[in-house]
């Protein structure tokens with residue numbers, strides 16, 4: 350239900366709650382791990398914050414990975430809005446982490462150095478090492494992607510490559526709803542959301558290195574008619590959001 354036509358347009362970006370591989374500190378990417386107990390609590394708390402904000406969503410979008418899908422369900426459940434239309438699309442998936450998927454982040458930093466790992470994790474256009482196309486975990490063997498053009502299925506992705514698949518989905522599928530003044534919720538992942546935030550906030554390729562998105566804290570945008578950002582901010586305690594983003598940043602440091 351559109352908010353008053355003259356008011357700002359509301360968009361919420363929500364990173365999934367803590368996943369099993371966030372807990373074990375492993376590069377996750379397209380690996381379909383579930384939420385931990387803490388992740389479930391985070392998703393429910395996110396729903397409570399959205400409820401307290403009085404948001405009534407018209408449509409929600411998520412990836413085809415269960416940590417984001419379940420986060421969306423739990424948040425919608427808290428708001429008693431499980432009835433809204435939900436679109437799942439692979440283009441909102443986490444960035445594909447290539448050959449790093451499954452490796453422990455701190456151990457990888459010990460082996461290759463903090464700087465190399467920072468480049469792999471946060472540089473704009475340097476992709477991590479590729480995942481062998483014959484590796485059984487390659488997306489081309491996963492039935493959920495059977496209708497995706499195999500040429501589009503990644504073996505690794507930089508943030509730039511991620512952005513290049515997220516943005517067409519944004520323009521084709523999400524923008525038309527925002528233009529109708531609908532209130533939109535996107536439950537996705539650290540790096541697919543970094544790509545969107547980079548675009549919305551006009552963050553440069555260099556500055557994006559510093560941006561980390563915490564799990565399970567809704568980021569509310571208010572947009573004008575041209576979908577330019579009027580305001581943005583995490584719901585709830587701003588200090589908690591800052592501390593959680595700092596913790597994400599420090600996950601991949603050698604001990």
Ligand SMILES: O=C(O)[C@@H](CO)OP(=O)(O)O
Pocket residue numbers: 371375376377378379443444446470539540597601
């Ligand atoms: O492992 C991943 O897929 C992502 C998100 O958890 O990690 P990072 O924050 O290191 O990009």
